Amino acid sequence: MPQLTACPSCAEPLEPDDKFCGLCGAELPSPDSLPAGSTTGSTAPSKPPGSGPPAGPASGTPDAYHLAPPAEGPAVQPPPQPTATDPRAKPPAMEAPGPPQALCVACGVGGVDADGYCEHCGHAQPRPRDHQEQELEGVAAVSDRGLRHHRNEDAFTVSATALPDGTPAVVAVVCDGVSSAYRPDDASAAAAEAANESLLEALQHGAAFADAMHDALLTAGQAVTDLAAEDPGRGPAPHHNAPACTCVSAIASGKGFTVGWIGDSRAYWIPDDRDNPAARLTEDDSWAARMVLAGLMSEHEAYADPRAHAITGWLGADAAELEPHTASFEPDGPGVLVVCTDGLWNYAESAAELASVVPADARTNPLRCAQVLVGVALDGGGHDNVTVAVLPFPAPSGRAENEPA
Structure with a gap:
């Protein structure tokens, strides 16, 4: 049987029956595992000249026979670290891509900034x-x-409901923000929404139309007044350039x-039969209207004056005492x-002028009528901003369903 005469790890001389090195404590291989003819402590395979030292550290490291480590305790090896090609390797952190930037509708080249302007052409x-x-x-x-x-300062709401007796009713509210005031677009939106909610609630509880309309305009006025309180310097009184708007609204139901x-x-009332006269149903709260009412100017002269559109009534914290106007009508024939x-009415001021551009099928196709008038x-x-609501009267029957455009 082959015998080791020296410890493979530290070269300490060995006795024939030794199973462990007396110097370093290394476990010795059994004689059966040794190559035939081995009688020395050098059991590692030899390397050709010039090939360098044997693999592994020069001392204290198990050789090709995988001898146990020294008695001081097992060596703790660090866990293997993943490399760049290792599937365990964590990929480098990357920022999630944001949504693609919209391109300008005018030039088609520049991106659009957070304020809504093209970064290329503005x-x-x-x-x-x-x-x-x-x-x-x-x-x-x-x-x-x-x-x-540069923005739309008008706002509108349209809605449908039923009276307590089941009779259907429709409501339209149209508001025009005062451009010289602060936040006119917010003012018109707040007024339109508040008036609409007030009208629907009143109608569903059986209120008279005129009372419902009067209260809705007061509610709309309060909603616009409340906007002033949101900004220092614009509320409470004295107010400076507070949000403001005008408002016109309508309820159509029954007769x-x-x-x-x-x-x-x-x-405006525009009858289907254009041989019957159209009519303007409201009187402006404006400088021109006051001049005409006082007999100081003809309507043509007053509205040709640069002061014609100066309003004398509006919704807002700096308005004078709020005096809503209401009027009720029962047409003797169909129309809109x-x-x-x-x-709109700047380009078709009189009822006859407006009637001349209202399509003949306005009552059966109110959306197209509104589109034509805006055109x-x-x-x-x-x-100016332009907003038009069209209410057929009586409402045509037999349409398939309500459909938002």
Whole structure:
């Protein structure tokens, strides 16, 4: 049997029966595992000259026979570290890609910044309120920014409900923000929403139309007044350039309709039979209207004056005493009720002028009618925001369903 005469780890001389080195404590291989003829402590395979030292540290490391480590204790090896190609390797942190930046609708090249302007050409991008359309059974409305304003300061709501006896009713509210005031777009939106909610609640509880309209305008006025309190310096009194808007609204149900207004937004009655005269149903709260009412100017002279559109009534914290106007009508034939801002009637001021551009199928297609009237204003120059609501009377029956446009 081959015998080791020296410890393979430390070269300490060994006795034939030794199983452990007396110097380093290394466990010695059994004679059966030794190559035939081995009688020395050098059991590692030899390397050709010039190939360098044997693999592994020079001392204290098990050789090719995987001898046990020294008696001081097992060596603790660090866990293997994943490399770049190791599937366990964690990929480098990467930022999640954001949504692609929108391109300018004008130049198609520049991106759009957070304020809604092109970073290349500076063109303002369309906003959600720049153009809006909505149609319900018996009422439709369209609002557009126009061609000169940088934002749409008009707002509208249309809705349908039922009276306590089950009779259907439709409601339209149109508001025009006062551009010279602070936050006119917020003022019109707040007024339209508040008036709509007030009208629906009152109608569902059986309130008289005129009373419901009067209270709704007061509620809308309070909603606009409350905006002033949100900004230091604009509330409480004295107010400076507080948010402000005008408002015109309508209820159509049964045999008639009721309109209510404050400011210079208007309501018109346009009969189907154009041989019958159309009519303007509201009187402006404006300088021109006061001049005409006082007999100081003709209507043509007053509205040609640069002061014509200076309003004398509005909704807002700096308004004078709020005096809502209401009027009720029972037409003797079918037609449409048109409620609008001055962005439309500036281009078709009289009832006859407006009737001349209202489509013949307005009562059966109110959305198209509203679109056509907005187009009239844009074709005329679009100097202001324009909003139009059309209420067929009586409401046509047999339509499939309400569909928002």
